[in-house]
Structure formats: C-alpha cells, structure tokens
Amino acid sequence: MQTKMTARTLMIQGATSDAGKSTLVAGLCRSLVRRGLSVAPFKPQNMALNSAVTADGGEIGRAQAVQAHAAHLAPHTDMNPVLLKPNSDTGAQVIIHGRAIGNMDALEYHAYKQTARAAVLESHRRLSGRYPVVVVEGAGSPAEINLREGDIANMGFAEAVDCPVILVADIDRGGVFAHLVGTLALLSESERTRVQGFVINRFRGDISLLQSGLDWLEAHTGKPVLGVLPYLHGLHLEAEDALPSPACGESVARGAQPAGGEGKLSVVVPALPHISNHTDFDPLRLHPQVELRFVAPNETPSPADLVILPGSKNVRADLDWLRAQGWEEYLARHLRYGGKLLGICGGLQMLGRAIHDPHGIEGEPGNSDGFGYLDFTTTLQPNKQLHNVRGVLAQGDVPVSGYEIHAGISEGAALQRPFAQLDDRRDDGAISGDGQIMATYLHGVFESPQACASLLEWAGLQAPQSIDYHALREQNLERLADALESHLDMPRILQLLGVKT
The missing domain is CATH 3.40.50.300 (P-loop containing nucleotide triphosphate hydrolases)
Structure with missing residues (x-):
C-alpha cells in the first residue's frame, strides 16, 4: 500500500x-x-x-x-x-x-x-x-x-x-x-x-x-x-500512426487474425497517402469472421464483399490518388456486381458530388468532383467539428457510438436518408436508395458490438458474431500490465517516481 x-x-x-x-x-x-x-x-x-x-x-x-x-x-x-x-x-x-x-x-x-x-x-x-x-x-x-x-x-x-x-x-x-x-x-x-x-x-x-x-x-x-x-x-492496442503491416506487403498484420477461411466476409480498404483514423478498422482486423486487407499503392484490389473508403487528412488529394490508381473503375465494377460500399468521414465526402475547399483548409483552395454516388456536396470550413456521439443506426435501430473529427459540412438530398440518428437530434450520413451504399461521419462505428454486427450483416455476412472491442482492449491492457510487473524492475521505477510502498 x-x-x-x-x-x-x-x-x-x-x-x-x-x-x-x-x-x-x-x-x-x-x-x-x-x-x-x-x-x-x-x-x-x-x-x-x-x-x-x-x-x-x-x-x-x-x-x-x-x-x-x-x-x-x-x-x-x-x-x-x-x-x-x-x-x-x-x-x-x-x-x-x-x-x-x-x-x-x-x-x-x-x-x-x-x-x-x-x-x-x-x-x-x-x-x-x-x-x-x-x-x-x-x-x-x-x-x-x-x-x-x-x-x-x-x-x-x-x-x-x-x-x-x-x-x-x-x-x-x-x-x-x-x-x-x-x-x-x-x-x-x-x-x-x-x-x-x-x-x-x-x-x-x-x-x-x-x-x-x-x-x-x-x-x-x-x-x-x-x-x-x-x-x-x-x-493489440490502437496504433499511434503506422498502418498495419499488410499495407507493406505482409500477409498478416501484427495482432490480426490470419486472412482467408471459408465463410469470412472480405473487406478491402485503400491505404490512402493521407489516411486518418485507420484504427476504425481494428475491430474488423480482430473479428474472426472478417478478412480485412489494406490495399497498398500500385496494388490491384481483389474482389470483395465490402469496400470501405477511410478518413483522410487531405480528401481532394487522396481522391485524385484513388482515380490515378484505378479505384473509380474498380468501385463501378464492385457495385455493378452487387458489392457494398461504405465511406467514413473523408470517404463520405468522396462519395458525394463535389468537395469545395475555398479556404485552403487541406491544401490549395479549389474544388473537386466526387465519385457522385450520393446526392450531396461538401464544403470545408475553418472550424472543425469535434464531438463524441451516441445514437442508433437508421437501419435496424441498433445503438451506435463514435466520434466526429471533420472540417466538412455536407448538404444535399441524400442526407434525408441518414445513416444514423444521433442523441442530440442530428442526423448523420446517408444511405443510397437501393441500400447498397452507406456513408457516415462517425469514426469508431465498428467498436459498438451491435452496430458492428448489423453492418457486417448488411455487407453480406451471415450470422455475424458480436465482438466487444472495448472488452478486448481492457484484456490487452491487463495482459500488458501483467508483463510489466513480471519483467520490469518496478521497485526501481517506483523509486524514480518518488513513490514509497
């Protein structure tokens, strides 16, 4: 004591x-x-x-x-x-x-x-x-x-x-x-x-x-x-910045489940040059029924059940990069054959008709055409939206929580079919009329067990397991602390902190 x-x-x-x-x-x-x-x-x-x-x-x-x-x-x-x-x-x-x-x-x-x-x-x-x-x-x-x-x-x-x-x-x-x-x-x-x-x-x-x-x-x-x-x-603890190793050509990420296996849902995510908050996908990397792969530059993306466009710190530049890498054609083919598409934050903005950056928030001022799958436009504003939120998914009415970090304000008819209704009476995101495309500003949506299972079922996974990501994080923190207690000179460390026991 x-x-x-x-x-x-x-x-x-x-x-x-x-x-x-x-x-x-x-x-x-x-x-x-x-x-x-x-x-x-x-x-x-x-x-x-x-x-x-x-x-x-x-x-x-x-x-x-x-x-x-x-x-x-x-x-x-x-x-x-x-x-x-x-x-x-x-x-x-x-x-x-x-x-x-x-x-x-x-x-x-x-x-x-x-x-x-x-x-x-x-x-x-x-x-x-x-x-x-x-x-x-x-x-x-x-x-x-x-x-x-x-x-x-x-x-x-x-x-x-x-x-x-x-x-x-x-x-x-x-x-x-x-x-x-x-x-x-x-x-x-x-x-x-x-x-x-x-x-x-x-x-x-x-x-x-x-x-x-x-x-x-x-x-x-x-x-x-x-x-x-x-x-x-x-x-597994959330990474500070570096992408999991599959983006570097390795077959299995540190802490991830091995790829492959019958009955798994195939998910691909482009490794954008300015990808942000890729920790959104950690629950999927750890899910036993999901095979997730980050697609590296100059790598041909394989067919998948679900494609997720991630967040970006420079959306217009990363949108140009996706086009140069052939992703526009890939997405059209993916949707034509019935695949599902989800955009998160910057990925949401890419799915709209246009992105305007009149103030040069993310680079040189200018405008870019989006992929045009959803009827809205986004304008970047100097004041960033920063919120921890809770609500329910519009599809299935299941609870979801997450956080918003974005400078964009999106407006348009597609937002009348929201991805989620939030507790502060705001709507978030959009769902296409045929239900094949979803878009959200919420990071961390897969950390909510029920929301994760609902989204995986929408993407085509039969009988998805419910994974408690927060409980897994707690288990890993406890395991890490056990290792430190066993292998570090904790009395000396406590002495450095001026703690007497």
Whole structure:
C-alpha cells in the first residue's frame, strides 16, 4: 500500500520510432493504477493522423487516449497539447490544446516552436497539479541531432521539467545495443545523466542467451537494464500512426487474425497517402469472421464483399490518388456486381458530388468532383467539428457510438436518408436508395458490438458474431500490465517516481 508520494514525472523515450514508447506508457499507467496511484499520461508533441475527441471537446493523438483509458481517465487535451497532422510531405495541420490553429510547413513550425513550448509546459503544469504521477511519452528519438534546437518532444522537455528518463529499444528490429549506445553517444552530458536506465522490448527466445549482452551494456554505460519485455504475440492496442503491416506487403498484420477461411466476409480498404483514423478498422482486423486487407499503392484490389473508403487528412488529394490508381473503375465494377460500399468521414465526402475547399483548409483552395454516388456536396470550413456521439443506426435501430473529427459540412438530398440518428437530434450520413451504399461521419462505428454486427450483416455476412472491442482492449491492457510487473524492475521505477510502498 502507498504510504507517501511526491508529485513526479517520468519520461519514456525511444532509441527509434516504434520502439514501444506508447505501449510502455500505457502499460505503466495501468500498472500504477492497479497499485492505487493516481497517474496521467502525457505526450508533449505528437505527429499522427490517428486522433481522438476528448472530454473537453478537443483533439489529441489516439495513443494518448488509449493511455488515458489505461489510467482509468477520460482523455483530455492537456495529455497531448501539441498535435501535428501531416497533410503533405512537408506540411501539417497544427493543433494546440485540442484546437487547429492552421497549416504550417516544417520551417514555419520550427519558428513557432517557442509558442508551442509554452503550451506544452502549461499543460504539464496543469496535469502535475491534478495528478501526483505523470508518465510522459517522447516522440521519435532524442538522438535526431537535426531537430535538437528548440526541442519540445524529448530531451528539451525533460530538461525543462527536470525529470528522469528511461530509454526503450526494440530488439525485434535488430541492433538493439547499437541503438541504445548510439543514442547515448549523441546526447549531451546532462542528458546522458538524465537517462536512468534501459528497457529492451519485444524479446523472443531464451533470456540466458542475452545476458552477456546485458552485462556488457550495463558495464559500458554505467546504467541499469530495468527489464527485458517479451514479445507479446497477439497483443493489440490502437496504433499511434503506422498502418498495419499488410499495407507493406505482409500477409498478416501484427495482432490480426490470419486472412482467408471459408465463410469470412472480405473487406478491402485503400491505404490512402493521407489516411486518418485507420484504427476504425481494428475491430474488423480482430473479428474472426472478417478478412480485412489494406490495399497498398500500385496494388490491384481483389474482389470483395465490402469496400470501405477511410478518413483522410487531405480528401481532394487522396481522391485524385484513388482515380490515378484505378479505384473509380474498380468501385463501378464492385457495385455493378452487387458489392457494398461504405465511406467514413473523408470517404463520405468522396462519395458525394463535389468537395469545395475555398479556404485552403487541406491544401490549395479549389474544388473537386466526387465519385457522385450520393446526392450531396461538401464544403470545408475553418472550424472543425469535434464531438463524441451516441445514437442508433437508421437501419435496424441498433445503438451506435463514435466520434466526429471533420472540417466538412455536407448538404444535399441524400442526407434525408441518414445513416444514423444521433442523441442530440442530428442526423448523420446517408444511405443510397437501393441500400447498397452507406456513408457516415462517425469514426469508431465498428467498436459498438451491435452496430458492428448489423453492418457486417448488411455487407453480406451471415450470422455475424458480436465482438466487444472495448472488452478486448481492457484484456490487452491487463495482459500488458501483467508483463510489466513480471519483467520490469518496478521497485526501481517506483523509486524514480518518488513513490514509497
């Protein structure tokens, strides 16, 4: 039991991107909460297209929302005060304290960093005032020497708030000792001193074969290895940004069910260049009766029962990309042979007659013709719609919940046949007259068990199973926390947090 605690911040930084920072922070939040501690997650600056709507009506990275759930908290904008949502190779929408302030290219944002830094420190002060423990996730690697000036995402933040750092590296990628030692070598002396230990992630095999390397690492650096986490097969937590691996040509995604099998519903999703909130499809990836595939660039999409056009951070550019990739012809053939088509958020906008962006919200101002399957037009507006919503599907009257993150306002006759009726008396989306096409602004519709089963039945799956995605997430968080308790030096981590037990 806790006897005394002082307010402390602990930061998890990675030797590389995708080293396991998000997962480790989520696991620590759940482990600390199980010990009776009040803890909040925090990420100063995040670059991601997977986001979530917070309890205070803002927008943060999806990973921080998952970490909040791990800590038994409602997601709040202070947990991720700076969110960058790329809309081109060199530019991004900048979101401060949950609200979009505009688009910036890399040089503009570099000049803006001092303002962003103030927002980061303000949010951290507020969280520290409310929660005795704050667990922080860094971004990318602290050894990116070209990004060190004005850094607010890694060591720049750690130095500003004077917090200890744990460095995590992924052994499954190979070169784990080079990653850790090389990262330390590129830090300043004060930053190296700040690193209190290492965590090695995703280890497979006999730990005794690794021991000589661990001994060398501790002797060479003078810093302890705080734990070696095993590769947790099938562990699923929402991704911060990267698409599941089938988009990279692999046959099975990490944590997904194997493709194929008789009686499964076939679902394809184009891997748009600016795809956003692809976590919408996680419940389908994990569904035992569904075979879902992200179709990579220059890959011919196979016949499917259901095609889903996903969200996009640059709808008009991604619409052009779909046409160049031959998707317009594919969709016409798919519908001609009786396939079902669903558009989510940006995908909804693509299914209408036109998309207007007079203010240049997502790129250069202009207009684009949509696919024209539904009779409405969309105009992008400066003020983004951010809502957590509940309601019922118009087809079947089953409960559904989700969240809206979009700048578009859609108007037209097709919206008189809505996809869902929401509790705030609004209608959402549209259904075609023949019932073959559906469109919705709601992200997360497949997370509602009854709604997911209803939509899969509409798409052609006979006797769909009801899958409780939120319960699966809870099971995975508990499994992750169990692994941390078994494989990390938790007494040392508690000591770094100033917790006495």
